[in-house]
Amino acid sequence: MPREKFHTLTEQMFYVLLCLKEECYGMDILDKVPAMTNRRVNVGSGTLYNLLEQFLEAKMIEETKVEGRRRSYILTQKGRDRLEAEYRRICAQAEDYRRLF
Amino acid sequence: MTNTKRVRAKFSFYDRAGIAAFLEEQAKLGWMLEKIGRGIWKFKSIEPSSLHFAVTYFPKATEYDPEPSEEQALFYEMCEHTGWKLVTTSAQMQIFCNEDKKPVPIETDPCVDVENIQKSINKVYKPLNILLAILCVIQLKSSITRIVSNPMTALSNNAELFLVFCYVLLILLSLYEVIRYGVWYKKAKMAAEQEGVFLNPGTKKTFERIIFVLFILALLYLLISSGRKTTLINVISALGFFAIRILGRLLSKWMKHKKAAAAENVILTFVITFALLLAFDYLLITDRINLLPEEVEDKLSVYSGNTFAIENGELPLTMEDFIEGDFSNYTTTLSVNETVFSAQLYAVHHSEEPDPDIPAISYTVTKIKMPQLHDWYLEKTLDQTFKVRHRITFTFHLEYIPIYSEPWGAEHVYRRYSDGHPLDTYLIDMGDRIITISPDWELTTEQKQTIVSVLGSI
Incomplete structure (x- = not known):
């Protein structure tokens, strides 16, 4: 059975959504993610472009401003719920780890 | 030393790593990709450098886009933000290069x-x-x-x-x-x-x-x-079709240059190329264009095999062999096709005037190289049903019925019938060869024997 889209978020998806907790220009996410992860995670320009398009399509983010080609986005309630669910999943994983080690 | 070179590069459309590695190797040798053609990639000379290349895909792009769309331009800007500069594009494929030693990949x-x-x-x-x-x-x-x-x-x-x-x-x-x-x-x-x-x-x-x-x-x-004639005609026809394809490509490029919308470009290029191909095909099929000048055509053989002994493209049997008279205004048609299975000679000797009362003769001689095929060939030729569509569809049934073969001096001879009516077409089965012949008159015994002796031995 095909897996539901965005059922589990990849690391890149997670951080892109996290950046959009507040209104943010798409391009700025390229710098924000490495800054917030101490350069541990980088998002490629192609990956970001496609993710923004897919998140918009899935109504997880919405466009707030268009200035020429620059566009800014913000999380929708659906996006917040998905991010929250992912956070809980990661926490549960960490909890399992702590319980066993 | 030339400043450009063209390389034949054949990669799978989605073989990104293979393409990137190939381009990185070329850059180290001092060649930078400039343009992607159909299988041929053009490179320009640069200082040998260690560059990183990335191949990515933009699903909405087409090869007919007059210029990058706004969305594509935004994508390029995002790539440039991380040091990736656009090198060239080929429809959806987008190729970038980066001078950084350790750049963040485009796809992560x-x-x-x-x-x-x-x-x-x-x-x-x-x-x-x-x-x-x-x-x-x-x-x-x-x-x-x-x-x-x-x-x-x-x-x-x-x-x-x-x-x-x-x-x-x-x-x-x-x-x-x-x-x-x-x-x-x-x-x-x-x-x-x-x-x-x-x-x-x-x-x-x-x-x-x-x-x-x-x-x-x-x-x-x-x-x-x-034969040399058939080969030459095939080569010239192929070149004709190829020239039309190039015309189509040039038209598409010109429309792209004139900033025509992608949809207009696709439709116009397709319609014009298709119409030209149909017209060329029609002219070839109906013999409206002579691919070879007559003086050249006469000197070329229709046949290069050695199954049939044909001298200077002359028919083995002509009207002169049957009827006395002047046949100087008669036209001859001779073609020989040969494969590993069988060889077939087709000949016609007929008047240039389209008068059904003027006698003519046509025949085929098929030499069977694989004896196992004989029964199948014969069975399928003896009994044939045709469907003809001309305003209304009607079917007619042609069959060969065995006739008294002794006057022919052959073992098995058949006469063709169309829905029960006899026709002037005969089939002579000689085991290793099958002859069909259509004279426009009732054959004499002597003529029947001439047919078997001449066509049975060529």
Whole structure:
């Protein structure tokens, strides 16, 4: 059975959504993610472009401003719920780890 | 030293790693990619440098876009932000280079990457391969129908067999591409989701090479086994079709240069190219254009085999062999086709005036090289049903019925009947050869024996 889209978020998806907790220009996410992860995670320009398009399509983010080609986005309630669910999943994983080690 | 070079580069559409590695190697040798053509890539000379290349896909792009769309321009800006400069594009394929020693890759999430490739492949590459396979299956079906309904003529024609072979190769190649991609996509999706890695499709082209070698061998066989005239006509026709394709490409480029919308460009290029191809095909089929000047045509043989002994393209039997008279205004037609299965000679001697009362003669001699085919050839020739569509569809049934063969000096002779009415067409079965002949008059015993003795020994 095909897996539901965005059922589990990849690391890149997670951080892109996290950046959009507040209104943010798409391009700025390229710098924000490495800054917030101490350069541990980088998002490629192609990956970001496609993710923004897919998140918009899935109504997880919405466009707030268009200035020429620059566009800014913000999380929708659906996006917040998905991010929250992912956070809980990661926490549960960490909890399992702590319980066993 | 020249400042540009052209390289034949044949990569799978989605073989990103192979393409990037090839371009990085070229940059180290002092060559930078400038433009991607159909299989030929143009490079310009640069200082040898260690550059990084990345190949990515923009599903919405087409080769007919007059310029990058706003969305594409935004994508380029995002890439430039991380140091990736656009080198060139070829439809959906976008090639970038980066001078940084350790740049952030354009694609960093294998899941997103695989889905993006899938989107691009589903838009053009996959439908085109499937369409090609379907068209070839349709053509193959009509070729097989021709072979099954009249094996004696079809299996003697090397051009027919060459086409069948080409259709089979194209079907195999296009299905192989679709299946290979499907298998890669399934594995790549799993690897991306479960292991977080991008699975490279690899650059192995063994299958394509085998198909290419088989095609070249078949083409060589076709050219060698055809007469010089047929070969020359085939080559000139192929060049004609090729010239029309180039005209189509030039038209498309011109429209792109004039900033015509992609949809207008696609429709106009397709309609004009298709119309030119149809017109050229029609002119060839109806003999409206002579590909060879008459003085050249007369000197060329129609046949290069050695199954039939034909001198200077002369008919083995003409009207002079049967009736006394002046036949100087008569036209001759002679063609010989030969394959590994059989060789067939077709000859006509008829008046230039379209008067049904003026006698004419036509005949075929089929020499069977594989005795196992004899019964099949004979059975299919003896009993034939034709459907003719002319305003209304009507069917007529032609069959050969055995006749008294002694006057012919042959063992098995048949006469053709159309829905019970006798026709002036006879079939002489001589075991290793089958002769059909249509004289416009009632043959005498002497004439019957001449036919068997001449056509039975050429």
